[in-house]
Amino acid sequence: MIYFSDVFGVEPEVVDTYGAFNIALVNDLPLFVDPFLLFDSERPEYRELHDDIIKYLVFVRDRAQADELTEGAISQWLFFREVKQNWLGFSRQGNSGTGLGKHFAEALARNFKRVFRNFGDETLTRSSHLEKLGLLSGGVGRDHLSDFTTNLIKGYLLKYTEDFAAAHLQPGQLKRVHIERVAFNYETRRWQSGHFMLPWHAGDYVILTPCEMLTRDEAWINQGDMVSQFFQLRLSLPDEALRAQVNDHFLRQISERSTQEERKAAALRTIEQFTDLIDYYIKWKEDHAAEAHAVSTAKVQQTHAQFVENIRELVLKHLIGTEFYERGDSYEEALQRAKYLKHVIEDNDGYRVFYVDGKPVKRESDLHTMFRLTWYATAFDVNAEVNNGRGPVDYKVSKGKQNASLVEFKLASNSSLRRNLEKQVEVYAKASQTEKSIKVIMYFSDRELEKVTGILRELKLKDREDIVLIDAGRDNKPSASNA
Template sequence: MFFSEYFQVDSDLIKTYGAVDISLVCDIPLFIDPMLIFNSNKPEYQSLHQEIIRYFHFLYMKSKAGLSTKEIDAWFNFSEVPNNWLGYSMVGNKGLALGHKFAKFLYDNIEFALSTNGISRSQHIEKAMLLYEGSGKDKISDLTVNLIKRFLCEYTEEFAKEYISPDLCCIIPVDKSYFNYETESFVSKEYTLPFVYNEKGQVEYVLLTPFDILREDEPSINRDDFYKSHERIRASIENDSLRAYVNNYIMQAVRRYEENQKKNRQAIRERSIQKIEKEAFQEIVKEYPELYDYYIKLQEENTDEIKIQCMQELNNQLERLLMAPKNLISLFISNEYTFDKNLPAREEAKRRLAFFKHIIEDCDGYKNLYVKGEQIAKENDLQRLFRFVWYGTNFKVDAEVNNGRGQADFIVSMGQHNQNIIEFKLASNSRLSHVFTQVEIYEAANCANGSLIAIFYFTESEYRIAQQVVINAGYESMINESIFLIDCRNDNKASASIA
């Protein structure tokens, strides 16, 4: 289920090598941050940054002449590289490619991405994402993976030749390994890499990624942080005239708000002032795009803080998504879960869910739902952990399946007429009571023969809320039959000696 297990190497050896022991069941939501490549003291990383920028310069020169749709797709559009097992996929490693829409976005904004206005130390490809609405961490990470694919292949090949059995590796041609500037085309190259068989029975190579270029949150240069940092940006402006103009523009917006509040005899609220300042900054940056470069300069100078933040994110995510699953699997095996291949999907799903509840509540599994004392607050994290509870199953377990009426958390099946839905909810979810209508819709859309609901609570008050929701819906008799209330509290489980 993990790289170390499948390829028979010690996980500590992978860590010592500098890589992440990835899951081979589902993606790990970690992403490459190009700023970590730029800010590194490692010569190989500095060379990678130069190569990335070189390719963007090539794109810029091509874009100046104007490109056809086919040419944009050839140079600006990149396929997903699922082989590093990083991303959002809950089952397997296949996500979405960057696509033509993103390629067109890059094409339209390539000049903006490379312009520094003589302010920042270097150019950064992720600058383009400051114009991209919504989260772009997966997109900038996928783009970076495509541009450093040769490095990742060589990095993995070196480890494989040294530590992995030749029987678990093979010589594999890697598509678009690097870019040839003479032929102006991507070149494929063969590498000796570890491999797995994908769902189609085809050989698929696996790539390791160094942990020191990964993070869980948005990249260091991102749109949301840019707007939140407007005070720091304004203070860093070296041009006195520009700084005065920007500050005055924002002050005028605040003054109008204050005067209007006084006129209407209403209170002046600090939160409203902060919102007005942010909105005024959003307007003024359209007139003075060099403000983007002052932000990038701040991030370039923020090296130590960025590294510390990224390492904290990485450690927390690995604890949550690697150590916790390994611990749960160990508990799962040691508690001797019995396999019965003849059970229908509903009964097998029910038994796995009941066993998951038992592991969490009675076998200290709840400890794996906390990182440094803080609870795992996302349903997505619990879903990923449950994915590992299907260790050794013959059933097909699909996550976040959408058959037209929304995404069911899990569909457990063995053929079209033997399937069951499992839906996860946190008791703290404000729409908890909607879950019963939700699963009915999923059952109809997927032709499933029933559903199970798991509600996770982390406090006594959350338990009371969950219990009342079930009672109000008229399903109290279904508790521990098709509705499982799972106690994840860490303040009510005394040791056996004390109890």
């Protein structure tokens, strides 16, 4: 059982109707809370959550500017653990990320003391925005902003989950849990704990999150988007003298031969010099708020289709109750699973799950997550991106040190495929002291197949057992016209 609805015995439609995302209790899914969706929500309680976030940030700003961020204060106010129980975020394996520690606290304090001293008192924009703290180089990273947001609204999410559990789950599926840092007391300047009756699974509680506050890839306000709009931002400056200074600062950094990346770097340095541009950018994003909801809704729906609907269909229709979940040796386990998936994808319409809105999977990270979800019933340890100092391999499947194999999933469209085939797994095999490794390469067209077979032939790797090619193309399948 992979998903919340399956584990707790409720119909997926019940979770959907409640408005929550049907999370996978095996691996994080690539979604996160975008605070802008709280700011512009039609729901008063969401807007109140955003106000509470800004109130807390202003409190921290004041403490930073008063030099009150001692080591003890930082520990109390800015050190947060990742809220792993929501099973969302940027973790490639399981649901354990890095949380918020010293570097996050230092970046936040640095921004408040040097660049954003007026945070909370902006006049150009309708509100202050947490995302502002991640717009400059050396600022707060995307994953940390996501973790911070989730921590600051954790009390709401816990109550949201508790209400669902009370209405739809059985008492035996719940546990009363004491949870720290659910509300901040501004009089005592301390976080307070609380008790909640929550869904309990595999030794931990579970948190549900409303789909309305989720997005994928980037928040509506983000650095990459700001830099891409630099030209329009310059034109939007009402002060002609300031506009001339901005143009001069930017143009002195580039030449006709400057690359696109060099121009972007120059734009970011210019924005850092003239930070008024940031507020003009945020104002533009506020003025186009309706697009934020449309974009995020589409991303959440695509994520649900790709990682919930498609994988659920693959497992329930093709994998569960089959030899896919019955192996012993780690190499045999991984190889036979790869071969069985090949059979399901090529011969039993399993290829459908690798398409969303008629388009094939384009990111290998998505492919990795989809495969990881199918391993939910294994007795083996399946660890993502083994880090032994020599570069990444997607998974290490193991039962102890002597029974371990390396598995790597690649898209044939990957421009680095040749280099990867030459070096990566072989290097890992030496570093991990195991000789067993498997590559799974998925292709979607005859052209991609020709590319892969050509590389394998040149490298004398063709027809190797441990290199599994999977045809996920639609045009050569008998039922493609019905897809």
